[in-house]
Amino acid sequence: MADISMIREGKSMTFRQQLRLTVMLSLPAMLAQLSSILMQYIDASMVGRLGADDSASIGLVSTSLWLFWGICSAATTGFSVQVAHKVGAKDIEGARDVLRQALVACMLFSLAIMAVGIAISGRLPYWLGGTDSISPRASLYFLVFVSALPLLTMNYLAGGMLRCVGNIKVPSMLNVLMCVMDCIFNFILIFPSRQIELFGMPVTIPGAGLGVLGAALGTVLAEAVTALLMLYWVYCRQPELRLRGLHGSYRPRIPVLRKASIISAPMTIEHAVICGAQIAVTMIVAPLGVVAIAANAFAVTAESLCYMPGYGIGDAATTLVGQSFGAGRRNLVKRFAYITVGLGMIVMTIMGVAMWIVAPYIMELMTPVNSISQLGTEILRIEAWAEPMFAASIVAYGVFVGVGGTTLPAIMNFGSIWVVRLPLAWILSRSMGLKGVWIAMCAELIFRGSIFLIRLLRNRWIPRP
Secondary structure, three states, X not given: OOOOHHHHOOOOOOHHHHHHHHHHHHHHHHXXXXXXXXXXXXXXXXXXXXXXXXXXXXXXXXXXXXXXXXXXXXXXXXXXXXXXXXXXXXXXXXXXXXXXXXXXXXXXXXXHHHHHHHHHOOOHHHHOOOOOOOHHHHHHHHHHHHHOHHHHHHHHHHHHHHHHOOOOHHHHHHHHHHHHHHHHHHHHHHOEEEEEEEOOEEEEEEEEOOOHHHHHHHHHHHHHHHHHHHHHHHHHHOOOOOOOOOOOOOOOOHHHHHHHHHHHHHXXXXXXXXXXXXXXXXXXXXHHOHHHHHHHHHHHHHHHHHHHHHHHHHHHHHHHHHHHHHOOOHHHHHHHHHHHHHHHHHHHHHHHHHHHHHHHHHHHHHOOOHHHHHHHHHHHHHHHHHHHHHHHHHHHHHHHHHOOOOHHHHHHHHHHHHHHHHHHHHHHHHHHOHHHHHHHHHHHHHHHHXXXXXXXXXXXOOOOO
16 A cells, blocks of 8 residues: 655555555645635625625735735745655654744744735725725725734644645644634624524524624634644644654754745745736726626636645645655656646546536525626636646646745746736726636636646756755
8 A cells, every 4th residue: 555655765656556645645635625615615605695895895805815825825835845855855853843943934924924914904905996885894804814814824834744744634634624613603703693493493593793804703713723723733743743842943044944935935926926916807807897806706716616626736746746856766756746737637627627517506606696696607617628727737836846946937927927817818808808807817827737737748847966
């Protein structure tokens, strides 16, 4: 039976064992990503019941929140990749040393990013083209999330550390738990107290009636509990990482910070640039009206059902490639790269077909407003055609991260979005509205997947010893 320890112990692996190990690591990672998607679906569906304005207020700032979340997440990757390499080289004490420094460095970094977010929260919705009818609620929603960035960052860091040592099961289970907690918290916090009939008996359901604010608080509470449980597992339970009862310095040191920066800085800049482009898309969509803003936000959430499994496989790719590279097994690095990218393209092709078929039902689940539902269905079916090539770019990116090579992939993502997507979206939106924006997104994702596949197949991305 295939086990990840075979990589660092230098044992030979058949193709069947490699494929089995890839699937074993990918399935829990995909489950974790799917639970995150369900959480977004729940949020969108519950808020959608409040009306178009509330839906639009969240949609207006969602891309800006992705920017802040993504910057913090990218910062943690520079440390988790180092841990994967050290575990692959069987340097367990070195892995723990990196973890100690990461806890302090990432907390300080997230506090700084949080301060920036709080400072701009009041004006951000107006900068994005929001009107007085939706901007105050959008500002409050954004403020709650950025105030919780330190806890969210610890969640990203702990989950990344566990995945990079091969433990994808625990983060997956905790993410499923987070989804359940989000349902409960949102149900209580979004809606007011109300009476329902249960077996002919009137039952009072308690509720805070906080609307958009309740959606933010419910999700943040679920994330906070998950972060604490994830940190507990890393600190006390995971054999390769456990720090409880062990002595060592938590002071960040230049060599580890420098290596983390080399890995994370291109990813952070790239994510900032990509989210900047997504914010620019939001600004293109905003003048199209409340229906377009809401349909765009719901469709972005719905589409995540297709691509989040790709990110789960990408996580597995980073772990497998990272440990193989740390163990000095170059042939295994390439084989895992091809297996994970191929698996990602197959899974996301199936998800794209499914999305094309069920798009109307998903949009009806999210909003009772017929005009929003119809427009969302049309743009989702446009995007479904791009899913196989989107998978190629997502998983190949995870492969390149595994060997610590993030600069060129970051440039490729930057160029694809800013040179292809944005100009095309601006041009097509003037004649085709929101559908034109999504046609531009589809074309850009196909282009991006093509250039990532070309780089992968050239085999020049593995650093020399």
